[in-house]
Amino acid sequence: MTKKPRALVGARVSVVQGPEKVSHLAQLETTINWAKANGYNVIGQFEDLGVSAEKRPEDRPDLGKWLTGEGASQWDAIVWSKMDRAFRSTRHCVDFAQWAEAHCKVVVFAEDSLKLDYRPGAVKGIDAMMAELFVYLGSFFAQLELNRFKSRAADSHRVLRGLDRWASGVPPLGFKVVDHPSGKGKGLERDTEGYGLLHGMAEKLLGGWSFIRIAAWLNESGALTNMDRARVASGKAPKARPWSVNSVIDALTSPRTQGLKMTGRGKHTMTVLDAEGEPIRLAEPTFDADTWKKLQEAAQQRKIGQRTPSKTANPVLGVAVCGCTGCPACGVTEGVCGSSLAQQITRKKLKTTGEMKEWRSYRCGRTPLNCNGVSARGEDVDFQIAHEFTYHRGAESATRRVFVPGEDHSAELDQVNSTIDRLRLESDAGLLTTPEDESRWLDRMKAQVAKRDQLAAMPSRAAGWVTAETDQTKAEAWRAADEAGRRQLYLDAGMRYVLTRKGERDWFDRSGNTRM
Secondary structure (H helix, E strand, O other): OOOOOOOEEEEEOOOOHHHHHHHHHHHHHHHHHHHHHHOEEEEEEEEEEEEOOOOOOHHOOOHHHHHHHHHHOOOEEEEOOOOHHHOOOHHHHHHHHHHHOOOOOOOEOOOOOEEEEEOOOOOOOOHHHOOOOOOOHHHHHHHHHHHHHHHHHHHHHHHHHHOOEEEEOOOOOEEEEEOOOOOOEEEEEEHHHHHHHHHHHHHHHHHHOOHHHHHHHHHOOOOHHHHHEEEEEEEOOOOOOOOOHHHHHHHHOOOOHHOOOOEHHHHEEEEOEEEOOOOOOOOOOOOOHHHHHHHHHHHHHHHOOOOOOOOOOOOOOOOOEEEEEEEOOOEEEEEEEOOOOEEEEEEEEEOOOEEEEEEEEEEEEEOOOOOOOEEEEEEHHHHHHHHHHHHHHHOOOEEEEEEEOOOHHHHHHHHHHHHHHHHHHHOOOOOOHHHHHHHHHHHHHHHHHHHHHHHHHHOHHHHHHHEEEEEHHHHHHHHOOOOHHHHHHHHOOOOOEEEOOOOOOEEEEEOOOOOO
């Protein structure tokens, strides 16, 4: 009995929205019907949805696995509905035809009535040669049409760039795409759910949370990014953990969050300016100017490492260190070890009663080998540090860091100076190629220079953090604080607790010179 040849059928669409939502189903129906009518057994199918034909076949998510050595061994013919569903590049078409010939495959475009048959023994007559020619010509015209489409899209984006309209794509967090009030094109409007999410993120950042902790909170709560919302709307599953540190930083620092129009990607992202050199606004800002400024300062502190110490399970982290000297076993042959003490929980079942006993201790935290014999009971160390702190510093006034808002326009002035620098770069780069370009550039520059001079003349007082005394003593603050708060009090006081192998303890300030 002759075994039926095996067919792989599939579909591809670039955009999965509107009428395109069922396009792939129609493509699959066409390819399956062709395979059955021509005596093929359909053994598998691929669906590359939201994938451009500019991608090489082997780089497409669903099709790619069928073109590996293992995948290609499972089928004899591949069937697309039309030429442009397979290729929009003549080079990719030729490369794939050569691959199909090397692997003795049949390539079919059902609605175009074209077939490339590279099986052993296939007739290589004029019909086969003409089919190959038409396939190559078809891919050429498909590429030509793609280039025309890209050119039209670029022209459209160039026109829309100077307008307060949304061109295309997924909107930034906190906004949704709506019809423009003018009745022409699209615009942005506040999205209640995204707006609330952004304010929740901002509250946590200003409350001392790290970007990592905020991302973890978002993932644990199941909050979707705008990209994941688009994935769900197109029938795809959301990512398991879509929020990362970078996505949190972008949401809380990008001018897009404030409803401003942006262009470019990555490091080349910049605000789009209007005819007077002012940023183009697409929608109402998510945060008021004061909150936005505080957010940027808090984010900058996080980025450069000037962050509020996070809560830790180790109450003496950064306060207590190993004072071991000359320990060949762990590699300390000169000087003091200086490694932070690590907290260790030990559990042991008593042989006599079977009761589980647990105790806490601190030991040298040096890795990979710690200093032998440098350990002490946790309660003893905690008590000694607390006693030294309250005895030597307890009567002093407790202090706290307070953010003092600026009474100047430094942020606006920085923005204006940045815009002026950018305008100068445009001129230096030779981007002003027509009299109209030069006239618009000059108007923008005049407006920005006038604004800069006006802001520079205003009184200035930079915002920043200051240390202010409270109505408590440090002893009172210590009694009211939790474990993390007490550790912070020790750090602010510059305490250093040194534990040696013999159990001797010393307390020094951070310089290591003055005994407390």
